[in-house]
Amino acid sequence: MAIISPEQIQAAIDFHGHHCPGLTIGIRAAELCLKHVGHNRQVAVTAVVETDMCGVDAIQFLTGCTFGKGNLIHLDHGKMAFRFYCTDTNQALRAFYDPPAELTANKNPDSNDLLKREALCRAIMEAPLDILFRVEEISVPSPRSAVILESLACEACTEKTMESRTRRFGGRTLCIPCFNQVEQKVLE
Incomplete structure (x- = not known):
């Protein structure tokens, strides 16, 4: 079958x-x-x-x-x-x-x-x-189960973002796209 x-x-x-x-x-x-x-x-x-x-x-x-x-x-x-x-x-x-x-x-x-x-x-x-x-x-342990974390407001765009996907920069909590924009300006 x-x-x-x-x-x-x-x-x-x-x-x-x-x-x-x-x-x-x-x-x-x-x-x-x-x-x-x-x-x-x-x-x-x-x-x-x-x-x-x-x-x-x-x-x-x-x-x-x-x-x-x-x-x-x-x-x-x-x-x-x-x-x-x-x-x-x-x-x-x-x-x-x-x-x-x-x-x-x-x-x-x-x-x-x-x-x-x-x-x-x-x-x-x-x-x-x-x-x-x-x-x-294979004897590699299975990936950990998905974890539901708190959503934090990005201090630049105000959109809610899963805590593990935020970044701290200059004392502010930022989502990844906003962090990338700020980081680009610093590197220029």
Whole structure:
């Protein structure tokens, strides 16, 4: 039995807005999570994505991890790597997308051709997971749960800002954009 149904795949495509190889990679990464860690409805799952590519939408949609709940974390490492943690059991894995050359769009000069892209998506969907990803169990503790902190008014723009995202400058509490403006003036 398939872990992800065709209907769920189509819903992920609809959520993202189009079907592409990047989304397909995310679908397969989500499949790894569901197979080895579980879905956020059954267990406490946290996903850490090391990329901002299309596949993150599939991971969000199919695993139930979201930025808003604080259990989808983006690390801007520019790698097609995905970590999945079950915080109930401390089980964790890291999957790095490392397929053979024929399953990579950037090594395929015709990857912008729609038919070639569809063929690449199909090939990624049909390939065994262990061909697509280098998977390792990891013993790194899961990221801490999201913490709700007090909101403070920025003393420059007056907008409420989560306390951990404010900066102190010249005895004033500032939001990050206002702090950056003041800091730029000091550096000039």
